[in-house]
Amino acid sequence: MIIKKIHYKSYGKLKNQDICFDKGLNLIYGENEAGKSTIFNSVLNLLYGISPQSRERHPYVNWDTNDLDFSAWFDAEGDSYWINRRLMSSPKAVLTNLSKNFTENSRNDALKVTSGISESLYASVFHFTSDHLSNLEDETWESIQENLIFNYGMDYLRKTSDIVSELEHEINSIWRKDKRGNPLINQKQAEIREIMKKRIELDARYDEISKLNVQVEELTGKMNRAMLQKREIEREYKEIQALIPIKEKIEKILFLKTQLVNFEWHEVIADNAYDLCMMLKKDVIEFDGEILALENEKSQLEKSIIAFTDESQTILKNADSVQYAKGQLAKLEQLEGQLQIFTTELSKKSDLIQYQFQMMFDLPYQVESEEQLAKLNPLEIKTELYKYLEISRRPVPQFNGKKRAIDYLLIVIGIGMMTIALIFSSLMPLGFLGTALLGFALSRYISNRNISGTAHESEPIKSALIALFDPMPLPEYVWQDASLSFISKLEQLLALLFERTQTEVHIKMIKSEVSTIEAELREVLSFVALDQGNNIKLFVHMISLKLEKVMEKAKAQELIEYEINELNKQIKSLTTKRAAKNDRLSELEMNFLNLGQGNLEQGFKNYHDNNELIKRIKVFEEELTFSDKLVKAYEAYESKPLINTMYLEEISKTVSELTHEIQEISIEKNNLEKDISILKESFQMDELESQLLFLQEEVESLMAKRNRLMVMCEVVKFADEKFRRENQPDILQRVSDYMRRITNGKYQEVLISEQGGKFELQFLMGSEIYSISRAFSKGTIHQLFLAFRLAVIDSLNGGDDKLPLVLDEVFINWDHQRLDTTQNIIEEISKERQVILLTCHAHQLKYFEKAHIIKLEETSLKNVN
Known part of the structure; x- marks a missing residue:
């Protein structure tokens, strides 16, 4: 599994931030409070779901938004995925297979790639901090060695020896061959033998009870027949009682339909025809007002048009010559300056x-x-x-x-x-x-x-x-x-x-x-009277000013003409729309004329009256739709005239008679049952039978439990022995290899010594063997714990989709030499498994130069590639 990117919409202090990861080794560096712990916790939530599942209890719910929401892109099982996890009132997740374009919703499920590795196992072995290593220092050496040797970092599991001892104790409390301690099965079997003796004595008194039971059965049959007849009559009563409202509604619908006027013309008219007519009349009136306002505006604009003088038209016609003369004048003034x-x-x-x-x-x-x-x-x-x-x-x-x-x-x-x-x-x-x-x-x-x-x-x-x-x-x-x-x-x-x-x-x-320029200017401006004695420069200035004023006036006139043309277009458009509205209005009013038989107002009145009747009909029809089964039952009922209140009263009378008969039979039956009960109480046969049955079931249950516990005990012993025999040497070999590489060969091998049923870890240093309980440095102990975890990871998760290894400040007790060798091991692991390191120590950056460095700041995040 490769995590490519995590987007934190709101997770702890991170809001709208992205973290991009490489498929190999990643090093996240930042000062305290920069967000490293937040990122560390988010990886576990990403793989196994959000925990705890309450916004009030989860430590990384954002204080501003009071929610938790983040997404991730990752590769697993040969496909690319995107997942979004969020915690609102309850945790929810959306997983999308980007390769197959398939999306599934879930509440808080772990990813499929984590199957075989539980959350607590992952958190203990694959996802840990220096605190997890330091916490072991507070325990006794015996418990530490037991965890390292037998539980492989799975400190949430119980010891096999404790489980076997408890199983054997429980088996002995249920059953023992020597019967010592009075086990439960022996106690129950003795009670069964006593009850069997009493039962033989009381069998003879059952004949009298049998005769009374025959009379009870006859009364029971008679009472059942009466009750069956009563149920049939009651069923018919309920059926007719339910069909009466249906019949009344159907009859009302038929009556209302006879009140409709010219309904054949009413059906032609659309439901919104009346509202549409009113709206069209209003639109036609509004169009008339708008057209009149535009006509008035057009008239005002036409009055504002002013005619040009001959001189102005001449200047405007020769505007290009004047502009050219103005440019030459600037050149002339420049030459005079030179x-x-x-x-x-x-x-x-x-x-x-x-x-x-x-x-x-x-x-x-x-x-x-x-x-x-x-x-x-x-x-x-x-x-x-x-x-x-x-x-x-x-x-x-x-x-x-x-x-x-x-x-x-x-x-x-x-x-x-x-x-x-x-x-x-x-x-x-x-x-x-x-x-x-x-x-x-x-x-x-x-x-x-x-x-x-x-x-x-x-x-x-x-x-x-x-x-x-x-x-x-x-x-x-x-x-x-x-x-x-x-x-x-x-x-x-x-x-x-x-x-x-x-x-x-x-x-x-x-x-x-x-x-030359002055002569050219006189020639260019020849369209106006110009004496040779006139100052050509002053004349060019004057004619330019006149041109500007004429052009401003022409522009204003052009704008007025443009506005008039636009008004004409609007008037034409409104006129066309008004005609279309008026035609549509005439078409609709024709239907109302037909409905009113030539009277438009009567047509409108008939339309409203019919609509009211139709609404009432629809109300009854809608009520019938909610009783679709009853409507079908009414249609299938053969004797529809019987569906009335009088027939219901007759049925009710018959039900009362049957009820009285059943009560009399029930009283007689109860009296007989009381006689039988008195006879049984005299010798407590039922109680004995119940006790006997209960004790036999208890014995069978205890025997089955004993068998299961014995099989389980043997299986646990066999599995523990087989696992230790087949896997433990491989684990220790891996641990020894990692420790030898981390310590540059100082600790050549990790061994197990068994004395008096107890196991002890030992170091091989040179030709001497030293017990791990001796005073080794904190760094050496942490390195041993890291080596055991790496060895367990190699054994438990060696498939194609390897889970990422996440280490938070694990190397704080490493010296420079051992950190250098450990860095080589981590880089080798990162070639096959994604590794994410988190640290606030800047000196570790030079040891992991080949890593993808991600630097965090206190207020923001940025990627350094």
């Missing part, structure tokens, strides 16, 4: 050019100088000026002929050595030496050579630069400024001139575009 920005920028650049020119040449700005400045190339000027500064700063050259001769000689020697090495390969090292000598001589020659040119060669460069700027004089600092700041200023001035030129081009383009 024109103003560029004009301001042009003025600023012109002022900056004049200031920069005056600072560079110390002259007033002249427009004619712009052509000269435009021809200048700053890069070329910068190059020439740089050349001038380099030449003017060179030292005067000095010649050294001796050093030059030595350089030439070294060059010749190096070339000669390289040539010899090329001719004679054996002298290759000499070539390397010659190469090094040649390199040294060339570097020396280059460093000592004279640079060509003199300071007098810079004057032509200076004259050329002055000529480029003529008539603008160059400042004197230009010829000594190594940073060439003048060239930088010149570049800035030329850049300002270029930017001003570009700004002027933009201004021209914008002005051209403005003129």
Whole structure:
């Protein structure tokens, strides 16, 4: 069995909350008061039904709604199911097989998958908390061992030895071979023998009683015949008495039917025809009123229509042109804004050019100088000026002929050595030496050579630069400024001139575009009189305002026309409906005219009178339906004229006579029975017979009970011995395996030792055996109890539909090492059986990382997948 989801509509503190489970291992984590105990208890209620079955006693009835209601989806027996359990005045359940689409209702039944495992067994072995483990510590070791060894966690069952002892005690109290203790069967048999002796003595006195019994039987036969005749007459009396009201009602129905007027026309008229006529008349009158009101409203709307002027019609006709002009006006205003920005920028650049020119040449700005400045190339000027500064700063050259001769000689020697090495390969090292000598001589020659040119060669460069700027004089600092700041200023001035030129081009383009738009606006608005001197922008604004007003007026007129059309549709619809109602009314009134033979009011009166008669007839007919058997009896009665009160009086007289006769016979019979009773009382034969019969039945009952108890005792002994012999070793083997794994092999095996008829649990540790009654830790004892329960689960519930294992705070006394090994066991179990763990300890989350984690909060629930 796999629980997939539980929905808590109202269960304890949980309201409208969902918990989704995985088919394997599930870990529910939450702080105290988060709802873990509520979920833990709900699983048991889900499987076995709600307990206790009273809202006043159940601890998880919701305080706000005063009910308990939850649903679950689960898989079992190869199908999917949905179940709803709720506790109102009494528990109820609805189970739906989702795979087969079949639903069945029940009160509080357990699920079929739990068959073979009782609720108390499940709660003790499959569904437990740490409290269940701790409670065992309060008991004696003998009772704990007895529970673990023989009851397998089923502590609600009694010990087999106690049952056998009680059975043997009860058997001995009923019967014993040696008859010691005076058992019950011996006592009863002695009483039977005494009664049999008395009975033989009294048999002779029965002859007189037999004669009197014959007379009693004759009187009894006579009285029975009289009573039979009386019953027949009384039956006939009751039958006629019951048929008289039926006869009277049938006769009343026949009489009322003769009072109906023109009933053949009345049957044609429907039951609700009169009410329908009245309703149709009312509807026709209401339609007339509604049509008149709509006509008045239509007239008022038609009066509110106002005609357009020629100018307004022209503007409305050219609405698209006006809207286009309005859009172009926005574009025109945008261009004018740009024109103003560029004009301001042009003025600023012109002022900056004049200031920069005056600072560079110390002259007033002249427009004619712009052509000269435009021809200048700053890069070329910068190059020439740089050349001038380099030449003017060179030292005067000095010649050294001796050093030059030595350089030439070294060059010749190096070339000669390289040539010899090329001719004679054996002298290759000499070539390397010659190469090094040649390199040294060339570097020396280059460093000592004279640079060509003199300071007098810079004057032509200076004259050329002055000529480029003529008539603008160059400042004197230009010829000594190594940073060439003048060239930088010149570049800035030329850049300002270029930017001003570009700004002027933009201004021209914008002005051209403005003129084009204005011309286009005049052309677009040519449908109205427009002088060239008029302000086009103001005119566009005015015509746009007129268009808005005309469009508002046109929209209002359009709305009025729409309302008039709607009113016409409503008037037409109401007129059609009124005609249909009137036609239907005429059709119905024709039937009433026929009923009144041409008089409509008389027809209505006849209709009402007939209805009253029909109602009375139906009342009698309905009363007859409740006496359907009596009606059939009346129809089948052959002598209907006898059904009257006079005939009843005759029958009653005959019954009285028979009653008197029966009373006289009864008195005579009673007198004879009294005589017989007096004779029997004298020797108490009936009492002896009764005592004898009672004692014989008691003996038979005691013998049967003895036989059952003896068979039961033997069966219990045999079953207990067989179960211990065949199953107990397997249980202990499983327990040993679980304990060995939980404790990492410390406790190798769990054993049973029997001494003096008593059994004791023992641990095998290494090669030593220790009694479990020694002072082992609480955690070790809890681990043993958990191992026994897991072993019992393996033995009791190993089929296909395994019940879920639910553990609430079971591992609180586990250390980290044993919790780690126990986690492996729980995960293995979860592969074949759904396991649900509940805890408030956060450290357990890291041990069960593979589990489906469900975190609870105090006020709400949310799933963490």
